[in-house]
Amino acid sequence: MKKRILAVILMAVMALSAIGCGGSGVQVKAHEGSKKVTVNLGEYKGIALKGVTDAEYDNEIRTMLSSMAKTEEYDGVAENGDTVNINYIGIRDGVPFEGGTDDSEEGTDLTLGSGRFIDGFEEGLLGTKKGDVRELNLTFPDPYPNNPDLAGQPVIFKVTVKAVKRTTVPELTDELAQGIGYDSKADLEKTIREELDKAAYQQIIAETMLGNTEIKNMPADEISNAAEEMYASYCGYCQSMATNYGMDFNTVLYYMTGYPSTEEFKAYVDEYTDKKVKYQYIVEAIYEKEKLSYTDEEFMERAMVYAEGYGFSTYEEFETEYTKETIIDAIKMDIVIDYIIDNATKF
Secondary structure, eight states, rough: OOOOOOOOOOOOOOOOOEEEEEETTEEESSSSSSSEEEOOOOSSSOOOOOOOOHHHHHHHHHHHHHHHEEEOSSSOOOOOEEEEEEEEEETTTTEEEEEEEEOOOSSSSTTTTTTTOTTTTTTTGGGTTOOOEEEEEOOOOSTTTTTHHHHHHHEEEEEEEEEEEHHHHHHHHHHHHHTTHHHHHHHHEEEHHHHHOOOOOHHHHHHHHHHHEEEESOOTHHHHHHHHHHHHHHHHHHHHHHHHHHHHHHHHHHHHOOOHHHHHHHHHHHHHHHHHHHHHHHHHHHHHTTTTOOOHHHHHHHHHHHHHHTTSSSHHHHHHHHHHHHHHHHHHHHHHHHHHHHHHEEE
16 A cells, blocks of 8 residues: 555544434434434535645645755765754853853754854855864854843854765655655656645535534534543643653643643634534535445555554554544545545536
8 A cells, every 4th residue: 555645534533323314404313312413414516626736736745855855974065054063162252151162072963054053153164064173253143132241242163063964855756756655756746636635625625514514403512522522632641741841831732732822722622623523413414315335445445544644554553542433434534525526526
């Protein structure tokens, strides 16, 4: 099976029960012993779907190739974009100043043009090669919040270049494509384009179906319970990370979720869960109405795509982590999406 660069994986978290038909719409059983939820489906055939642009596709290819880049020592002179490994001593008024020295064996890696060091430092190392020593007469900016005592002060940096490293991004060739599980460059390009288009289609499908479908008799606590479970799970994980690494909780939360506070993250979780639960009912309703199905062979093929996307080498490991019910929900969702795409208008 091919290794996927972009895995289009929709993993359902809440398992849904068996469904039956009746009333004004497709009915989905929400909980054992509860009345059935009625899903009055909007139009899902003939939806207008638009794939990714050429620019978005090109950016995905660049990102993929950049992830395969190799950084190796280089015998030539350093240019912008190269990384130099250096030792240095910062001197002010003839005396080394605190924090201005690195004489360690491992040295400091500095990518020229990154702007990590003060103005003139990186520029002063352009054209150097391994073994070169340079004196850089520089002035710290004013203000300089990192060390106000150095603000506006003239200094000398004595820099020894221990190595020059150059990063090379590979070209997309048949050989590269075959090395990651594709038949050819053309096969890889076709697969990535199809998967990017499918991801774009999924977004349009979800927005369309959530907008034109009416759902009745949904248990009042289903969405709120799912939201609380997701919120507690993420916050618990972030708290564990913060404790283990001695970090501030909100810092970890922001790093993991992109939200700077629990209030903002909770608002996102509430909105996301509302859409997710409703969308799962819609998927179940379409699956039943169109009498869709899958064979055992299709089940295993799709399940292994999910498993590999999540880093599992066997189905058994994947099922132990996610349960068969959750995998079935994901497969049903994928089948429904494929069905809608097959019956859509694409441009």
